[in-house]
Amino acid sequence: MVVDVLSFTxxxxxxxxxxxxIIPYSFHEDGPASFAAEQKAVLAGSRDGxxxxxxxxxxxxxxxxxRLVLPSPNGAALSLLAESVYxxxxxxxxxxxxxxxxxxxxxxxxxxxxxxxxxxxxxxxxAIEDLFGAGAVIASLPAKSLSPEAQMAASAFRAAEPxxxxxxxxxxxxxxxxxxxxxxxxxxxxDLNASSTFPLMIQGAYSSS
Numbered sequence: 376m377v378v379d380v381l382s383f384t385x386x387x388x389x390x391x392x393x394x395x396x397i398i399p400y401s402f403h404e405d406g407p408a409s410f411a412a413e414q415k416a417v418l419a420g421s422r423d424g425x426x427x428x429x430x431x432x433x434x435x436x437x438x439x440x441x442r443l444v445l446p447s448p449n450g451a452a453l454s455l456l457a458e459s460v461y462x463x464x465x466x467x468x469x470x471x472x473x474x475x476x477x478x479x480x481x482x483x484x485x486x487x488x489x490x491x492x493x494x495x496x497x498x499x500x501x502a503i504e505d506l507f508g509a510g511a512v513i514a515s516l517p518a519k520s521l522s523p524e525a526q527m528a529a530s531a532f533r534a535a536e537p538x539x540x541x542x543x544x545x546x547x548x549x550x551x552x553x554x555x556x557x558x559x560x561x562x563x564x565x566d567l568n569a570s571s572t573f574p575l576m577i578q579g580a581y582s583s584s
Contacts, residue, residue: 376475376512377457378467379490380504381548383450384574385431385564387466391583392572394439397466398580399451407446416442422557432559442580449490454576457488464576467512469504469539470563471570476515478573478584487513487525492548503546504564507532507539511567540565 378384387397398414400407411418420426427433429447437443445451450466457464467475467487479485489505510532513525521529535542543549543565544558552560575584 376465376467376479376485377450377453377488377490378505378508378512379447379450379453380468380508380564381492381502381543381552382429382431382560382564383445383447383454383490384466384468384508385470385560386429386434386445387450387574387581388468388471388570388572389431389563390434390437390441390443390445391466391574391581392570393434393437394583395434395437395441395443396580396582397574398442398444399454399576400444400446401452401455402446402448407444411444414442414444416444419443419445423555430557430560431563432557435563448493453488453490454581455579457486458576458579461486466574466576466581467508469508469511469565469567471568471572471574472508472511473515473568474571474573476512477517479516481517481519485516487528489528500547502548503531503535504543504548507535507542511536536567539567 422428487509489509492502510528514529574581
């Protein structure tokens with residue numbers, strides 16, 4: 376399971392909830408426009424461009440049946456990498472944590488990948504929103520045997536839950552998006568268990584299972 380709360384997997388949840396399909400794109404030689412044409416899909420634009428984009432708010436009301444190529448250096452890239460390793464890949468976030476946790480069967484090994492963020496030089500940085508998102512799903516799992524790392528993530532989520540929205544707004548990623556004019560994306564991302572969607576990745580594309 377891939378968790379990239381701000382904003383890839385939140386965007387996936389919102390789009391697939393409306394019956395759209397999200398095709399992750401990790402930058403490669405062909406370029407996103409050529410890739411979208413090959414996929415017979417629409418290419419998401421810049422977050423600042425006003426159309427469909429990585430902004431979850433831009434995907435509210437997306438037409439059912441839309442096939443959207445969604446570039447993302449973290450969530451999309453990790454989704455494609457995970458698909459090459461694991462038989463099943465789902466997109467988890469705070470919005471669908473309960474649905475994901477309840478939909479994953481007991482007695483199986485589940486790997487939860489918290490995407491993290493990037494500094495301006497491209498290096499990875501921790502992102503508490505992804506720790507909380509991973510923890511929310513883990514806390515929703517049926518009878519489970521947890522690694523110490525998973526226990527820590529679940530504990531972090533439970534500690535943050537009473538002030539989850541405020542904490543996300545005050546996080547580094549939340550403040551960055553708010554300062555860019557995307558406060559609505561942070562609010563959507565913090566809406567715990569607002570969705571019952573289980574976005575499953577099949578042959579390189581996420582859709583609602």
